[in-house]
Amino acid sequence: MSGTVGGAIGTGSTTTLTDATIRNIIKGEKTSSNDPSINVEKGEVVAVEEEDQAIPILYHDEQFPLDPNEELETQQFTVRAVLVGCMLGGVIAASNVYLGLKTGWTFGASLFGSIFGYAILKPLSKALPKHFGGGYFGPKENVCCQSAATAAGSLGLLFTSGFPAAYQLGLLGASPQADFGRLITFTFCCAFYGMAFAIPLRKFYILKQKLVFPSAVAAAHTIRSLHVGKNAEANAKKKTNALIIAFCAAITLRCVSEYAPGILWDWHWSWTLYSLGWDWIIAVESWNWIWEWTPAFIGVGMLTGLNASWSFLGGSALAWGIIGPALVTTGKAFGEAVSAQYPGYMNYNSMILADPVNAPSPRYWLVWPGTMLLLCGSFAEVGANYRTLWASLVQVLQPLFRRFRSIEVDEKDLIYDPAPAHEQVPWWQWTGLIVLSAFFSCLVLALQFGQSVGVTILSIVFAFIFSFIGCESSGRTNITPVTSIGNASQLVIGGVTRGKYPVKDAQMLNLAGGMLALGASEQSADMLGDLKTTHLLRASPRVQFYAQLCGAIVSIFMSVGMYVLFSAAYPCINDLAVPGLCSFPAPDVGAWRVIAVAVTSPTLPIPPSSGYTSIAFGILAVLVTVVKYRFVPVHKHVWVPNMNAIGIAFILNTTTYPTAMAFGSTIAYLWRRNYPMAFGMYCYAVAAGFIAGEGLGGIVGAVLQVAKVSGNYYGTAVGCPAMEYCG
Numbered sequence: 001m002s003g004t005v006g007g008a009i010g011t012g013s014t015t016t017l018t019d020a021t022i023r024n025i026i027k028g029e030k031t032s033s034n035d036p037s038i039n040v041e042k043g044e045v046v047a048v049e050e051e052d053q054a055i056p057i058l059y060h061d062e063q064f065p066l067d068p069n070e071e072l073e074t075q076q077f078t079v080r081a082v083l084v085g086c087m088l089g090g091v092i093a094a095s096n097v098y099l100g101l102k103t104g105w106t107f108g109a110s111l112f113g114s115i116f117g118y119a120i121l122k123p124l125s126k127a128l129p130k131h132f133g134g135g136y137f138g139p140k141e142n143v144c145c146q147s148a149a150t151a152a153g154s155l156g157l158l159f160t161s162g163f164p165a166a167y168q169l170g171l172l173g174a175s176p177q178a179d180f181g182r183l184i185t186f187t188f189c190c191a192f193y194g195m196a197f198a199i200p201l202r203k204f205y206i207l208k209q210k211l212v213f214p215s216a217v218a219a220a221h222t223i224r225s226l227h228v229g230k231n232a233e234a235n236a237k238k239k240t241n242a243l244i245i246a247f248c249a250a251i252t253l254r255c256v257s258e259y260a261p262g263i264l265w266d267w268h269w270s271w272t273l274y275s276l277g278w279d280w281i282i283a284v285e286s287w288n289w290i291w292e293w294t295p296a297f298i299g300v301g302m303l304t305g306l307n308a309s310w311s312f313l314g315g316s317a318l319a320w321g322i323i324g325p326a327l328v329t330t331g332k333a334f335g336e337a338v339s340a341q342y343p344g345y346m347n348y349n350s351m352i353l354a355d356p357v358n359a360p361s362p363r364y365w366l367v368w369p370g371t372m373l374l375l376c377g378s379f380a381e382v383g384a385n386y387r388t389l390w391a392s393l394v395q396v397l398q399p400l401f402r403r404f405r406s407i408e409v410d411e412k413d414l415i416y417d418p419a420p421a422h423e424q425v426p427w428w429q430w431t432g433l434i435v436l437s438a439f440f441s442c443l444v445l446a447l448q449f450g451q452s453v454g455v456t457i458l459s460i461v462f463a464f465i466f467s468f469i470g471c472e473s474s475g476r477t478n479i480t481p482v483t484s485i486g487n488a489s490q491l492v493i494g495g496v497t498r499g500k501y502p503v504k505d506a507q508m509l510n511l512a513g514g515m516l517a518l519g520a521s522e523q524s525a526d527m528l529g530d531l532k533t534t535h536l537l538r539a540s541p542r543v544q545f546y547a548q549l550c551g552a553i554v555s556i557f558m559s560v561g562m563y564v565l566f567s568a569a570y571p572c573i574n575d576l577a578v579p580g581l582c583s584f585p586a587p588d589v590g591a592w593r594v595i596a597v598a599v600t601s602p603t604l605p606i607p608p609s610s611g612y613t614s615i616a617f618g619i620l621a622v623l624v625t626v627v628k629y630r631f632v633p634v635h636k637h638v639w640v641p642n643m644n645a646i647g648i649a650f651i652l653n654t655t656t657y658p659t660a661m662a663f664g665s666t667i668a669y670l671w672r673r674n675y676p677m678a679f680g681m682y683c684y685a686v687a688a689g690f691i692a693g694e695g696l697g698g699i700v701g702a703v704l705q706v707a708k709v710s711g712n713y714y715g716t717a718v719g720c721p722a723m724e725y726c727g
Contacts, residue, residue, distance in 0.1 A: 063418060063538050064220070067228045073138040077543040080133045084120050085145040085547060086554040088113045089152020093558035095695020096153055099296060100160025101566060101573060101584040102698065106153075107300065108526050110219040110533065111688030112243075113149025118142055118226045119240045139227040140539040146219060147530040147544040151195065151551025152558065154526045155187060155519060157482055157588075159563035162515040165592035167574035171508040176560075176567045176574070182448055183560045189441040190516055191552045192433055193460065194523020195545065197467045199430040201524065202531050202541065203415045211475025214303050216529035218684040220536040225680075239685040246689025247696075250295035254697025257293075258704070258711030261727035262719020266656070267291040271721045279344070285721060286335070286346040287320050292656035299690030301664025302683055309661035311642035315649030316658040319370070324348060324362040332609050333362040339722060349653045351590030352576065356598075356605045363653045367487075367591055368606055369614045370650025375488055376618035377643035378469035380625035423540035430545070434460075441516070451509045455497060459513035462489045463520035470521030471528050473644045480525040486518035487595050494599025507596045514592065523552075562699070569705040591651065621647075 089109050096106035121137050128134035163183065166172050173179040205211050226236040257264035269291060270284035301309045327333035328348070335346035348362045356364055417424065438460055445451040466485040474480040493513035497506050527548055534544050567573055572582035573589075598605045606614075621643040628640045649658055664687075672679040704710040711727040720726035 064224055064536050066538070070228060071136055071138060073136065073140045076140045076144050076540050077546055078141055078144065080121060080124065081117070081141050081145040082148045082547055082550050084117055085113055085148025086152045086551050088116050088145075089149035089154075089551050090554050090558045091696065092149065092153030092692065093156055093555050094562045094699050095692055096156030097159055097559060097562035097566060098698030098702065099695050100156050100588070101164075101570075101586045106156045106160070106522075107296065107691045107695070108215055108529060109149040109153040109692075110146055110215050110529055111222065111303075111684055112692045113146040114142060114219045114223050114533075115226070115239060115243045115685055115688060117145035117149065118223070118236060119243075121145065122226075122236070139223050139537050140543075142223045142227065143530070143534055143537055143539040144543050144547045146223070146533065147527075147547040148551040150526050150530050151523075151548035152554040154194070154523050154552065155191060155555040155559045156562075157522055158187060158190060158515050158519055159559055160586060161482075161486060161518060161588040161592050162511040163563065164574050164586055164589040165596060166508060166511050168576050168589065168593055169504075169507055169596065171504060171511070176564045180560065180564065183563070184556060185444050185448065186512070186515075187519075187556045187560055189437065189444050190519030191523075191556050192437045192549070193463055193516070193520035194467065194525075195527045195548045195552065196430040196433040196437070197464055197520060197524040198471075198527035198531060199425045199541075199545065201467065201471055201528060203417065205471050205475050205528060206532050206535055207417060208415045209475070211472075211532075213475050213529045213532040214305065216532040217536065218303055218687075219529075220533040221680075222684050223533070223537060235681065238681055242682045243685040243689040246295075246299075246686040247693040248689075250299075250690045250693025251697040251700070253293065253295060254694045255700050255704075258701050258727050259715040260718065261711065261715065261725070262717060265293055266720075266726055267293075268719060268721055268726075272719075282342065282344040283325070283346075286338075286344070286348060287324060288349075288654050288656070289321070290656060292660060294656065294660050294694065295690035296694040297657045297660035298664035298667075299687035301661035301666075302668040302687040302690075304661065304665060306665050306669055307638050307642055308645055309658070309665035311645035312649050313655075313658040313662040314641070315646030316652075316655045318646070319366050319650045320362075320655055324366065327362050327365055332607070333360050333365045335361065342722060345721070351594050353594075356594070357603075357607055360607045360610070363590075364594065365607055365610045366650045367594070368610045369617045370647045371487055372614040372618040373621050373643050373647030373650065374469070374473075374485075377621035377625060377647065378472050380622045381472045384625060384629045418535075418538075419541055423542050425542050425545045445509075445512060449508055449512055450501075450505060451512060455493065455509060455513065456516075458496060459489065459493060459516045460520075462492055462513075463517040466517045467521045467524040470525040474525035474529065475532075480522055482518045482522045485521045486514040487591055489517035490514040490592070490595045491599060494595070498599065503600050506600045510596045510599060511592060514595075565706070566702050569702045617647075 092107070092109035092112060100106045118137075121142075125134055125137035163172075163176070167176070172182070176183060206213075222239065226232060226239065253264065262268060267290060268285060270281045270289065274282045274285065324333070328335060333348075335348040336350060338345045338347050350361045351364055353360060353364060438457065441460065442453045442456045445456050446453065466489060469485055470480045470482060490510050490513065494506075494510050497509055500506070501509060527544075530544050530548065531541055533539075534541055566584065570582065570584050572578040573584050573586055624640065624643055628637055632640060652658075668679070668683055671683060701710060705712060712725065715725055715727055717723045717725045
C-alpha cells in the first residue's frame with residue numbers, strides 16, 4: 001500500500017490559502033510561517049478561502065524558497081543519517097509485514113523517518129564531537145535520513161501476497177524457516193529495480209506533472225518546519241512530542257485490543273442489533289459493514305484528503321453495498337452460510353471455489369472489474385501525457401543517445417531540471433543498476449525456480465511498464481495499487497508460459513514474475529516520493545539514490561525475518577488447512593493464488609458477466625480520464641472521482657479501511673478549516689505516529705502469540721459475531 005493503496009488531485013482537500021500568501025511564498029518573501037500552509041511561528045492564523053480557489057493549501061508545485069539565515073550544508077550524505085534512517089526503516093519494514101498480512105496495505109516511512117530522524121540526530125549533532133557524529137544537522141541531511149528509512153521499509157508486500165500464495169499452493173518448501181536462503185535471494189532480485197526506474201520517471205512525474213505525493217509533501221513541510229525559522233527548535237519539540245504520544249496511543253490500543261477486539265477494536269454494530277431482534281440487519285454484518293478503530297487508516301486518511309478517501313468509500317459502497325448484493329439476488333454470485341444457528345449470516349469472501357466461472361463468490365466476481373479499473377485508469381493517465389513522458393525519457397537518456405544518434409525533441413516539451421548537474425544521478429548509474437539486477441535475477445530464477453531467461457526479461461519489462469501505474473496512483477492519491485499491478489503481470493506471464501511448463505512450475509513462475517512487478521512498482525513509487533521531498537527542499541537526488549541503496553539492503557533481511565516470525569506465530573498464513581479463524585486474513589494472498597491457478601488452467605476462469613462488466617468499467621475509467629484532461633479545469637480536478645481508489649475498493653474485501661480513511665480525512669479537513677495553526681503544527685506528526693504505532697503493535701502481538709499469551713489464548717469474544725473471538 002505505500003502505502004500506499006488511493007485519491008485526490010492536489011492534496012485531496014478543497015480548502016486553500018489566500019492568493020496573497022501563496023504569492024509571497026512563490027516569490028520567496030518572508031511570511032510568519034515555517035510551514036507554508038500554516039502560520040505557526042507567531043501564532044497568526046492564515047485566512048482561509050472557500051473551495052473554488054486554484055492553489056491547494058498544501059503547497060507543492062515549486063521548490064521552497066531559500067532561507068537567507070540557513071547554514072550551508074557541506075555534507076548531505078552522512079554515515080549517521082544513513083544508519084539512523086536504516087534503523088527507523090527497519091521498524092517500518094517490520095510494521096509493514098504486519099499491516100500487509102492484516103489488511104493487504106503497507107505504508108511508507110517518510111514521515112516517521114523524517115520526524116524521528118530529527119529527534120535522534122539533532123541532539124546527537126550537538127552533543128557529540130564532530131569526528132564522532134557531531135556537527136551541523138540540516139534539512140538536506142534530514143532528507144537523506146528519510147530516504148534511507150523509506151527504502152529500508154519498502155519490500156514488505158512481497159511477503160503479504162506472492163510468497164504466502166506459493167506456500168498455500170505447495171510450491172515451496174515445508175516452511176519459510178526452511179526456505180530462508182531462497183527468500184533472501186529472491187528478495188534481493190526485487191530490491192533495486194524500483195529505485196533505478198524512479199530516476200527517469202522523476203522528470204515526468206515531479207518536474208513536469210508536479211504530482212503531489214501527499215506523504216512526501218507532508219514530510220517536506222515537516223522537515224522544513226523542524227529546521228527553518230526563529231522558533232524551529234521549539235516547533236520541532238512540539239511535533240516530536242505529538243508523534244510520540246500518537247505512536248504510544250496507537251501501539252497501546254493495538255496491543256490491549258487483542259484481548260477484547262469486539263469492544264476496543266471492531267464494533268459489530270449490526271450484530272448487536274441482530275442480537276436484539278432485528279433479524280434483517282444480519283445482511284449488513286454479512287457484507288462486513290463494521291466500524292474499526294484502526295489508527296493506521298485514520299492516519300492515512302488524514303494525509304490523503306477528501307477526494308481519495310471518499311472516492312474509496314464510494315467505491316466500497318458501490319461494490320459491497322450495491323453490486324455485491326445485486327449479484328447474489330440475481331444468482332450471478334453465491335455465498336456460503338457461516339452457521340446454521342444464525343440464518344442469513346453469510347460469507348461472501350471465499351476465494352476457494354469449486355466452479356469459479358458458474359458459481360463465483362462476490363469477492364471473486366469483483367476482483368476482475370476492480371483490476372480493470374486500476375489498469376485502464378492508470379494507463380489512461382499516462383496516455384494523456386505521452387508527449388511529455390517521451391520528452392522526459394529522451395532528456396534523461398540523452399548522454400547515451402549521443403553515442404549513437406541524435407533524437408530531436410520539441411523544445412517546448414523539454415523539462416527544466418533545477419538540480420545542479422553534479423547532484424543529478426548519472427545515466428550510467430541507474431542503467432547499470434538495472435543491468436546488474438537483471439543479470440542477478442536471471443541467474444537466481446533460473447537456478448532456484450527453473451525460469452527461462454526470456455520470461456525473466458519479460459517480467460522485468462512489465463515491471464517497468466507497471467511502475468507507471470504505481471507512480472501515477474501514488475502521486476495523486478498516496479496509494480499504490482501494487483496488488484493489481486502484480487496480478488496484471490501474472491496474467492501476462494501466464495499467457496506467455498501457458499502450456500510450456502508443468503502446472504506447479506508454471507504457477508511458481510507466474511507468482512515470481514508478478515512479485516518482480518509488484519516489488520518494482522511499490523519501490524519506484526516510494527522512491528519518487530523521496531525525490532519529491534528532495535525537490536521541494538532543494539536537496540541532492542544523487543544523495544537520495546545512494547541512501548536508498550543502503551536502505552534496500554536492510555529491507556531485504558528485515559522483511560524476510562518478520563515474515564518468518566509471523567509464519568511461526570500464525571501457521572494459518574501459509575496453510576489453508578489450519579482450522580479456525582485466522583488472525584491474519586492476508587486479503588491479497590487469495591487474489592494471487594486464484595490468478596496463478598486461473599492462468600495455468602485450460603480455460604480462463606472469469607465469469608462472463610464479470611468479464612463484460614470489467615470491459616465496461618475499463619471504458620468508463622478511460623472516458624473519465626479523457627474528460628478530466630480535456631474539459632475539466634485543473635483546479636476542479638479534485639471533484640473528479642478517483643478511479644484508482646474505486647478500483648481498489650472493488651478488490652479489497654472489507655469496508656473497514658475505507659470508512660476509517662473517510663473518517664480521518666474528514667477530521668483533518670475540519671481541523672484545518674477551523675484550527676489551521678494547530679493543524680499545521682500537529683497533523684502530519686499525529687498521522688505518522690498512528691501509522692507506525694499500529695504496525696509495531698502488531699509486532700508485539702506476534703511475539704505474544706508465539707509465547708502463547710495473546711488474545712487468542714486469554715482474550716474475550718464479547719462483542720464478536722456468534723461469540724467467536726474476532727481479533
